[in-house]
Amino acid sequence: MIQREDLIKIGHFNKPHGIKGEISFTFTNDIFAESECKFFICEIDGIFVPFIVESYRFKSNVTALIKFEGIENDIQVKFLTNLDVYFPKQYTKNGLSEDINSWDYFIGYTLIDDKSSEIGIISDVDETTMNTLFIVERAGEGELLIPASEELILGIDTENKKIQLTLPEGLIDL
Numbered sequence: 001m002i003q004r005e006d007l008i009k010i011g012h013f014n015k016p017h018g019i020k021g022e023i024s025f026t027f028t029n030d031i032f033a034e035s036e037c038k039f040f041i042c043e044i045d046g047i048f049v050p051f052i053v054e055s056y057r058f059k060s061n062v063t064a065l066i067k068f069e070g071i072e073n074d075i076q077v078k079f080l081t082n083l084d085v086y087f088p089k090q091y092t093k094n095g096l097s098e099d100i101n102s103w104d105y106f107i108g109y110t111l112i113d114d115k116s117s118e119i120g121i122i123s124d125v126d127e128t129t130m131n132t133l134f135i136v137e138r139a140g141e142g143e144l145l146i147p148a149s150e151e152l153i154l155g156i157d158t159e160n161k162k163i164q165l166t167l168p169e170g171l172i173d174l
Contacts, residue, residue, distance in 0.1 A: 002048035005108025007041060007086035013066075015081050016074040022065045023077045025056075025085060029102050032056075037091035040066070042083045051080075103132055103148045106163060111136055111146060114154060114166040120144060122163075144172065 011027035032040070032053075039050040052069040059065060071077045089105065103125045111119040111134065120138040125148065132148040146152075146167070154164040 002041060002050070002088075003108075004048070006089055007048065007104075007107075008089050008092060008102055009084055009104040010040075010087045010102070011085045013042075013080045013083050013085060014063075016077050017065050019074050020067070021071040021073050021077050022067045023080055024059070025064045025066045026062055027064065027085070028062075029087070031092055032087055035087075035091040037088060041086040041088070042080060043086070044079075044083070048086065103127070103134070106134070106148075109156075109161045109163050112162055112164045113172070114164065119146070119165070119167075119172060146171070 008029070008031075010029040010032060011025055014024035014026055016022065017024050039052045041048050041050050043049075051071075054067045054069045056064050056066045068077070092105070107122050107124060109122050111122060113119055120136040120141075122134045123137045123143075124135040126133040126135055126145070134146045134148050136144045136146050138144055146165070152165045152167060154166055156163050
């Protein structure tokens, strides 16, 4: 079964384009163009479902038109309208590289402060505010919001899925 922590959000579908089953796709990360992976994943009713890409073509530097196998017309593709689009992390390069330009890549990583104590696990990323935030699940203590900022990161261990941070004093106690 596909798990959220194994995925990176790369954009969202807009509306169907034309009558041959294409859908407009606004992307924040174009790693799909350079990868061997030939499918996108959408969350439908709480389940992550893969869709095999038959073809795609770029309309601009942030928009593409996508055609999926088995979807032949605008009525069949309409159910994907406004859904978020995910891509498997296993098809991305490991480490913090130029290819990984979304904080969603780090969902499932454990945050550790500079004193080597575990803060919690990143369960989601909130990009609705001016400052992007990690939503961190703390064992038995609920959620904590931590700024997602390169200036706070001391190191990233992609093999063990850990990020070491230096945080302002008192932030964890809020």
